[in-house]
Amino acid sequence: MAMEVTQILLNAQAVDSSVRKHAEEDLKQFQEQNLPGFLLSLAGELANDEKPAESRKLAGLILKNALDAKEHNRKLELVQRWLSLDQTVKAHVKACLLKTLSSPSLDARSTASQVIAKVASIELPHKQWPELIEALLSNTNQLPTHTRQATLETLGYICEEVSPDVIDQDQVNKILTAVVQGMNASESNNDVRLAATIALYNALSFAQANFSNDMERDYIMRVVCESTLSAELRIRQAAFECLVAISSTYYEKLAPYIQDIFNITAKAIKEDEEPVALQAVEFWSSICDEEIDILEEYGGDFTGDSDIPCYYFVKQALPALVPLLLETLLKQEEDQDQDEGAWNIAMAGGTCLGLVARTVGDDVVPLVMPFIEENITKPDWRQREAATYAFGSILEGPSPDKLMPLVNVALNFMLNALMNDPNNHVKDTTAWTLGRIFEFMHGSTLETPIITQANCQQIMTVLLQSMNDVPNVAEKACGALYFLAQGYEDVEQSSSPLTPFIHDIIQALLNVTHRADAGESRLRTAAYETLNEVVRCSTDDTAPIVIQLVPAIIRELDQTFAAQSVSSEEREKRNELQGLLCGCLQVMIQKLGSSEPTKSHFLQYADQMMTLFLRVFGSKSATAHEEAMLAIGALAYCAGSDFAKYMQEFYKYLEMGLQDFEDYQVCAITVGVVGDICRALEGNILPYCDGIMTQLLKNLSSNQLHRSVKPPIFSCFGDIALAIGENFEKYLVYAMPMLQGAAELSVRTSGADDDMIEYTNTLRNGILEAYSGIFQGFKGSAKIQLLMPFAPHVLQFLDSLFLEKDMDDVVTKTAIGVLGDLADTLGSNAGILIQQSLSSKDFLNDCLSSDDHLIKESAEWAKLAISRAISF
Numbered sequence: 001m002a003m004e005v006t007q008i009l010l011n012a013q014a015v016d017s018s019v020r021k022h023a024e025e026d027l028k029q030f031q032e033q034n035l036p037g038f039l040l041s042l043a044g045e046l047a048n049d050e051k052p053a054e055s056r057k058l059a060g061l062i063l064k065n066a067l068d069a070k071e072h073n074r075k076l077e078l079v080q081r082w083l084s085l086d087q088t089v090k091a092h093v094k095a096c097l098l099k100t101l102s103s104p105s106l107d108a109r110s111t112a113s114q115v116i117a118k119v120a121s122i123e124l125p126h127k128q129w130p131e132l133i134e135a136l137l138s139n140t141n142q143l144p145t146h147t148r149q150a151t152l153e154t155l156g157y158i159c160e161e162v163s164p165d166v167i168d169q170d171q172v173n174k175i176l177t178a179v180v181q182g183m184n185a186s187e188s189n190n191d192v193r194l195a196a197t198i199a200l201y202n203a204l205s206f207a208q209a210n211f212s213n214d215m216e217r218d219y220i221m222r223v224v225c226e227s228t229l230s231a232e233l234r235i236r237q238a239a240f241e242c243l244v245a246i247s248s249t250y251y252e253k254l255a256p257y258i259q260d261i262f263n264i265t266a267k268a269i270k271e272d273e274e275p276v277a278l279q280a281v282e283f284w285s286s287i288c289d290e291e292i293d294i295l296e297e298y299g300g301d302f303t304g305d306s307d308i309p310c311y312y313f314v315k316q317a318l319p320a321l322v323p324l325l326l327e328t329l330l331k332q333e334e335d336q337d338q339d340e341g342a343w344n345i346a347m348a349g350g351t352c353l354g355l356v357a358r359t360v361g362d363d364v365v366p367l368v369m370p371f372i373e374e375n376i377t378k379p380d381w382r383q384r385e386a387a388t389y390a391f392g393s394i395l396e397g398p399s400p401d402k403l404m405p406l407v408n409v410a411l412n413f414m415l416n417a418l419m420n421d422p423n424n425h426v427k428d429t430t431a432w433t434l435g436r437i438f439e440f441m442h443g444s445t446l447e448t449p450i451i452t453q454a455n456c457q458q459i460m461t462v463l464l465q466s467m468n469d470v471p472n473v474a475e476k477a478c479g480a481l482y483f484l485a486q487g488y489e490d491v492e493q494s495s496s497p498l499t500p501f502i503h504d505i506i507q508a509l510l511n512v513t514h515r516a517d518a519g520e521s522r523l524r525t526a527a528y529e530t531l532n533e534v535v536r537c538s539t540d541d542t543a544p545i546v547i548q549l550v551p552a553i554i555r556e557l558d559q560t561f562a563a564q565s566v567s568s569e570e571r572e573k574r575n576e577l578q579g580l581l582c583g584c585l586q587v588m589i590q591k592l593g594s595s596e597p598t599k600s601h602f603l604q605y606a607d608q609m610m611t612l613f614l615r616v617f618g619s620k621s622a623t624a625h626e627e628a629m630l631a632i633g634a635l636a637y638c639a640g641s642d643f644a645k646y647m648q649e650f651y652k653y654l655e656m657g658l659q660d661f662e663d664y665q666v667c668a669i670t671v672g673v674v675g676d677i678c679r680a681l682e683g684n685i686l687p688y689c690d691g692i693m694t695q696l697l698k699n700l701s702s703n704q705l706h707r708s709v710k711p712p713i714f715s716c717f718g719d720i721a722l723a724i725g726e727n728f729e730k731y732l733v734y735a736m737p738m739l740q741g742a743a744e745l746s747v748r749t750s751g752a753d754d755d756m757i758e759y760t761n762t763l764r765n766g767i768l769e770a771y772s773g774i775f776q777g778f779k780g781s782a783k784i785q786l787l788m789p790f791a792p793h794v795l796q797f798l799d800s801l802f803l804e805k806d807m808d809d810v811v812t813k814t815a816i817g818v819l820g821d822l823a824d825t826l827g828s829n830a831g832i833l834i835q836q837s838l839s840s841k842d843f844l845n846d847c848l849s850s851d852d853h854l855i856k857e858s859a860e861w862a863k864l865a866i867s868r869a870i871s872f
Contacts, residue, residue, distance in 0.1 A: 005030075005041045009055035027062070035081070036089040039066065039284075043096035046112060048180030049103055060111030063093075067118040073703045074132045079122050094119060098135060101150040109150035109242050117157030118631060123168045123273060124158075133158075133171045140178040145189040152182050152192065156199030163204045172206045176220070179203060183223050185240075190232045197238040199226055204245050211250050221246075221257050228264050233273055240268065240279030247286040252308045262317055264522050266324055267826035274345055281328065281348040281472065287313050295359070314359045317635030322356065322367040325349045329386035332425065350389045357397035364807055369406070375412070381423035388417070388426060395440045407441050407450055417463045418477075424470060431466060444490040446723060451484070451497060459484070460501045464508045468526075471520040474512060478526040479507065485530070495541055498534075500544045505534055506549060518628045528580040532587040541864065543598045550588055550605050551830035557581040557612045575621030582616060582627035585609060586634045593638030606639055610646050617653045622663035629657055629669045633676035643680045664706035667699070671712045678716075678723035685723050693720065693731050700738055707759065711766030718773020726781040728774060735770070743767050743797040747804060761808045768814040775821035784825055791830060795837045800841040813855045816847045820862030823869040831869035838867075 009692030011023035022480075032039045045051055045059035067082055069075045082090070095169075097119070100112035104566070116132075123129040127223035139151040155175055167175070181187070182196025200220075210216040224246070227239035243261065261283070268280035294310045304503050314321070328349025357364045368390050375387035391410060395403065414437070418430045441450055451459060463484070466477035488496040498505070509531045538546050560578050565571075589609075591600040609631070616628040632650065636643045654677075673694055678685050683796065696713050699705050717735050721728040728735075746764045771794055778784050798815055801807055807815065819840060823830045844866070849860035 003834040005045055005059075006051055006055045009045065010052065010057045013054055013058060013511065031066070038161075039063065039085075039093055040089060042066075043093040046108060046115075047100045047103070049105065049108075053105055053107055056105065056108045057111055060108065060115055064111070064115050064118055067115070067122065067152050073551050082119070082122050083126065094129065095130075098407075101139065101154065102144065102147045104146065106146075109146065113150055113154040113157050114152050117161045119160045121161035121455070124162050133167065133175065137174050137178055140182065142172065145192055148182065149189070149191045149195045152179060152195040152199045156202040157194065159199065159206055160253045160841070164208070167206065169209055173210070175203060176200075176207060176210055176216075176835050180220055180223050183227050185230075185398060190230075190235060193227070193230065194232070194238060197235055201238065201242045201245055202222070204242070204249050206251075211253050217253060217749060219255075221764055225257070225264055228268065228276075232254035233276065236268070236272065236276045237279055240265075240276060240283065244279060244282050244286050247283055248290060251287070251290045252311075253403070254313070255311055258311075258317075262320065264318070269328060269345075269349075271323055277328075277345050278348050280353050281325070281345070284314070284317075284325075284350075285352045285355050288352065288359045291359050292355070303306050307513065315363065316354055318360060318363060322353070322364065322527050323371075325353045325356070326368065326371045326386070326390060329389050332382055332385060345388070346386070350393045353390065354393040354396065357394040359397070362402045363396045364394050364403055365406070368394050380427055381421075384417075384421065385423070385426045385429050388414070388429045388433050392429065392436045395433075395436045397872050400441060400446055403441060404448060404450070407437055407766060411437065411450060411455065412458075415458060417467055418462055418473075424473065427466075427469065427473045428476055431473055431480055434463075435476060435480035435483050438480055438487060442484065442487040442695040444487070451487075453497070456497050456501075460498075460504070464501075464504060467508050467512050471515075471517050471523045474515075475521045475523045475526045478509070478512065478523070478530040481509075482526075482530040482533045485534045496537070496539050498537075499539060499542055502534070502538060502545050506531065506545065506769040509534070510552070524577070525580065528584055532584055535584075535587050538591065540595070541667060543592070543595075546588065546592060547601050549708055550585070550602060553581055553584050553588070554605060554608050554612065557585070557616075561612075571619075572621075575619050575624045577614050577722060578619060579621065579624040579627040582613065582624065582631045586627065586631035589634040589638050593634070599638065603639060603642075606635060606642075609635060610650070614649060614653060617656070622660075622666050625657070625660075625663070625666045626669050630668065633669075633673035636673070636676045640680050641682070641684065643677065644684050647677075647681070647688060651691070654688075655695060658692070658699065661699075661702065661704045661706075664709050667705070668709045668712055669717050671696070671709065674716050675712075675719035675865075678719040678798060683725070683727075684725050685720070686727055689720060689724060689727075691735075697734050697738065708762075710742070711762045713768035714742065714763075715769040715773075717770040721770075721774040721777035723777075725784045727778045728777055728784060729783055730788060732774075734792075735774075739767055739770055739788075740793050743793070747797070747800045757806065760809050764807070764811045765814050767797075768811065771790065771818050772821050774827040775818070779825045787826060788829060791822060791826060791833055794818065795833055796842065798840070798843065799838045802839045804847075809852050809855060812847065812850075813858050815850070816843065816855065816862050817858045819844070820858065823862070824865040827869050831866070831871075834866055835870065 008023045008026050011019050012027060014020045014023070014638070027038075030041075042059040042063045044064065046056050048056070051072075067078055068126060069078055097112050097116050100108050101116075103109050103112075120132060132303070136151050136155055140148055155178065159175070164172075179196050179199045181194050182208050183200060184193075187193050187196070191643065207220070210220065224239055224242050228236055228243070230236050230239065231232070243265075265280040265283050272280070277586050291310055291312070291314055294308055298310075326349075328345045329351075330346070331344070332346045353364075353368070372387045372391050375383035376391075378384055378387075391406075395407075411434075414434050418427055418434065421427050421430065437450070454659065463477050463481050467474045469477065476614075485498060488498060509527045510525040511529075513524050517525065518527070534548070535546055560574050560581070563574065589602070592598040613628045613632050613635075616624050619625075654670060655699050657666055657673070660666045660670070674696075696716060700710060700713055717731075717739070742763065746760050746767065775787065778787055798819055801811070801815055823834060844859060844863060847855050848863065850856050850859070
């Protein structure tokens with residue numbers, strides 16, 4: 001087969017699809033029938049300089065895919081498969097890979113670098129391939145520069161793939177030495193310098209010990225700063241990327257270098273090419289992020305408990321930094337708004353200015369206002385747009401007292417500009433700035449409203465007219481109206497200043513959704529999001545208008561099924577529209593279903609809506625399915641026991657949703673909807689419970705299902721138990737061991753990262769909600785004895801949570817509630833167990849003295865239930 005592998009690899013890239021398919025089939029067969037031979041052939045192909053570049057590159061790619069996969073469970077399978085291969089096979093593959101690093105072919109070297117890193121990520125944690133790092137380091141002294149370049153690239157990839165605790169400090173020191181030497185200005189080859197600079201970026205998390213040593217840190221910082229002055233653009237850019245990474249990883253070590261870094265970044269922002277200038281701005285954005293986090297976590301108080309002090313770098317740099325950023329705002333591009341996701345120096349500067357305002361608050365205002373006043377009326381559009389952008393950027397951070405007088409003057413000016421400015425860019429930014437004014441300077445918490453009876457009419461006229469403007473301006477006008485409506489969310493339900501305009505607002509937004517160009521600049525989506533917000537914040541006196549909107553949206557959804565969509569693009573548009581319309585109906589169901597007078601009017605449309613939601617499941621779009629499922633959940637909640645009439649028809653789609661492992665968000669939402677239906681139907685859900693519980697238990701046992709769906713499934717057990725009471729008996733034998741296993745797993749997470757801690761708390765909360773629902777479901781039943789065997793474990797779980805001390809507030813509240821449920825349901829039987837428990841008493845006292853009133857409330861109820869149980 002080795003003879004033919006070259007030809008098969010070339011055929012696999014052929015233009016002729018039948019040749020290509022045949023070759024892919026051959027490769028698949030070779031891999032399945034003889035994996036060692038397959039890997040050896042690929043490694044040999046990659047290492048052989050006589051072979052064609054195309055076949056070598058594909059050989060390397062297939063090799064990489066044989067070691068790694070995006071999907072977690074598949075990745076674990078591939079790791080195990082590699083580890084169980086014969087040692088001599090693995091040794092031969094690794095020898096070929098190392099040999100390829102000296103190949104004259106750049107593609108082959110680069111592919112080999114990536115594959116070596118994948119093998120390293122599997123073997124180094126298992127203490128295998130101990131000679132790898134030394135072998136690579138000896139390469140960095142080689143004469144052919146291309147070998148040095150490829151080796152540094154490989155070291156970088158390895159640092160990206162493995163965690164810092166896998167490589168011992170002595171080797172880390174040697175890697176950093178090799179990398180920093182490769183970056184040195186004395187290195188004449190730019191490819192080597194670039195590879196070294198990128199490698200340093202990947203290796204920074206390994207350098208904790210080195211950054212704690214003054215001499216080593218000074219040396220690394222000097223080399224990075226020198227590299228920002230290289231004649232080669234890509235090296236300068238990579239060096240600034242290193243500085244950005246250093247600013248977030250080693251913020252607390254930056255003080256001695258900050259003045260030099262300011263000078264370097266200022267020069268780059270003013271004079272360098274855009275890719276470099278963008279990274280220089282990003283450095284200051286990153287410093288702002290660090291300082292915002294520190295200040296939010298500790299307030300202004302850095303006594304004792306703050307891990308990292310705030311050095312106020314931004315505040316110190318302010319008088320020089322703000323003018324520098326304002327200057328970037330004048331470097332707009334002619335077509336910058338048209339391109340979704342466009343990013344340029346003006347946008348980066350404005351974003352950074354916004355972060356500066358959040359970091360230093362009021363201090364930014366006097367530095368920015370002269371720039372705004374000077375430029376806002378200039379004939380050149382760039383100056384007017386920059387001034388408007390600057391104003392919009394500083395609205396979050398400074399105090400309302402400082403901004404209010406300025407906003408009151410600016411508002412009228414902005415409204416005029418939005419109507420009359422001849423330039424599209426200026427209008428776009430003006431509408432965005434109005435949105436920011438309404439987002440941050442308007443709402444029930446502010447003492448003096450900026451929107452008054454006097455100016456409300458003008459604001460509405462301008463915004464509604466601007467919705468007829470070009471798509472990007474109309475989209476920002478929708479956004480401004482969104483925040484305007486949101487500001488009245490907490491207003492008394494009787495009336496709001498928007499009430500007189502509500503009919504016109506709804507009509508204008510519906511008109512926008514029908515525009516021929518509504519697909520551009522996210523316009524249609526923005527219009528529906530704004531419509532939803534207007535409905536959400538509407539008051540009792542506009543309910544009749546909102547009710548009239550229901551049949552209109554139902555008609556729109558119905559019409560999406562009439563259109564024969566031929567092309568995939570049309571289908572995609574239709575699916576997106578169906579999702580938006582289902583989302584819109586969901587908001588109306590929640591709004592109108594929450595008060596009795598509107599509920600009865602509204603429920604006359606329930607049959608029509610349900611029919612359409614079920615038709616949406618016929619499309620192949622996950623987003624539309626999610627929205628339809630959420631809308632059905634809202635309808636179930638609103639219709640209560642009347643929802644039973646839809647269950648027979650709906651059940652097959654419910655089951656489909658629960659089986660949708662691929663679009664796991666659909667699966668998670670469907671699990672949530674089961675909870676809504678349990679609350680609506682209570683005991684009437686019983687006929688469907690066998691099917692639902694079977695599927696949920698299957699989901700929990702599966703390795704294919706995304707982990708984020710598991711906590712809501714546990715929680716759903718609680719919803720089902722609460723709905724069907726003692727009928728949950730037959731599921732106890734399956735559900736309780738699952739809960740017990742998950743509970744034990746959720747306690748052993750010490751040393752985990754933030755993501756894992758957050759997930760663990762979500763998991764614990766799901767488990768506790770299950771226990772709570774099960775105990776409450778059995779309360780007062782003759783069958784409570786069935787729960788007794790499980791009570792010691794539940795208490796043990798609560799003990800271990802309390803002793804671990806890493807619960808968040810949500811888990812604490814649910815946990816103390818479960819202690820109460822246990823006592824409440826099992827009475828004196830539980831009383832004895834609770835008295836024997838390690839920490840129940842301490843846990844209860846802790847919660848009774850909590851600052852969180854929800855935890856305190858739960859604890860007071862639990863105390864009452866426990867004292868009743870103990871006194872029997």
